[in-house]
Amino acid sequence: xxxxxxxxxxxxxxxxxxxxxxxxxxxxxxxxxxxxxxxxxxxxxxxxxxxxxxxxxxxxxxxxxxxxxxxxxxxxxxxxxxxxxxxxxxxxxxxxxxxxxxxxxxxxxxx
Amino acid sequence: xxxxxxxxxxxxxxxxxxxxxxxxxxxxxxxxxxxxxxxxxxxxxxxxxxxxxxxxxxxxxxxxxxxxxxxxxxxxxxxxxxxxxxxxxxxxxxxxxxxxxxxxxxxxxx
Numbered sequence: 001x002x003x004x005x006x007x008x009x010x011x012x013x014x015x016x017x018x019x020x021x022x023x024x025x026x027x028x029x030x031x032x033x034x035x036x037x038x039x040x041x042x043x044x045x046x047x048x049x050x051x052x053x054x055x056x057x058x059x060x061x062x063x064x065x066x067x068x069x070x071x072x073x074x075x076x077x078x079x080x081x082x083x084x085x086x087x088x089x090x091x092x093x094x095x096x097x098x099x100x101x102x103x104x105x106x107x108x109x110x111x
Numbered sequence: 112x113x114x115x116x117x118x119x120x121x122x123x124x125x126x127x128x129x130x131x132x133x134x135x136x137x138x139x140x141x142x143x144x145x146x147x148x149x150x151x152x153x154x155x156x157x158x159x160x161x162x163x164x165x166x167x168x169x170x171x172x173x174x175x176x177x178x179x180x181x182x183x184x185x186x187x188x189x190x191x192x193x194x195x196x197x198x199x200x201x202x203x204x205x206x207x208x209x210x211x212x213x214x215x216x217x218x219x220x221x
Contacts, residue, residue: 034209043213044200051207090154092209099145099160100202100209105153 003027006091006103013110019064019078021106023091026072031093033074034100035066038088050074086110113138115203117212124191125220132186132215134201139179143204146175146186148197149214155200159186191219 003026013019025031032051036044046059048066056066063082067075074091088107094100114137124130134144143162147155159168159175161184167176174187184201198214 044211102155
């Protein structure tokens with residue numbers, strides 16, 4: 001079956017510290033992968049998407065980066081977190097023609 | 112770039128009422144449209160997927176329609192219940208990207 005794993009569920013990090021959030025997918029190959037951020041009470045902002053290994057498209061200039069070292073692995077990173085990076089981060093995958101699936105999300109608080 | 116708008120932003124109805132949530136998008140070249148629900152502090156739960164060749168999908172008390180040419184989708188909820196209270200999000204899935212509206216926050220009062 002198709003599943004998506006995202007961890008950790010909750011994270012509290014100090015300003016200026018690095019970040020690494022990982023997302024892995026099972027049950028499919030060559031999916032489109034996405035990272036979204038949701039600020040409190042707001043909609044989902046598309047941060048990055050990837051259509052293949054090593055192919056990353058960035059939606060907004062920001063303090064974050066993404067990488068796809070393997071077909072079913074998508075990583076969101078930062079070298080130095082800002083207070084404004086706090087939010088709910090969601091990973092998703094789709095194959096375009098079928099429904100999209102989401103991870104359970106990571107709630108990041110930068111203090 | 113695809114832009115997705117959801118109206119209304121918030122809706123409060125008494126239990127039992129039928130209601131319609133709206134989603135519009137600017138680029139009709141889409142693969143699918145998917146409706147999700149999100150409970151406070153939680154992830155997304157998929158409700159219905161409409162492929163671009165379809166006009167509607169039904170699941171229980173939910174019915175979603177798609178008019179690709181006019182860039183519109185509606186989610187119809189019949190006989191609403193307090194358990195339906197959540198934020199409803201529509202996602203427009205294109206060739207490579209997937210974009211969301213800001214959501215409609217629904218409250219169903221007992």
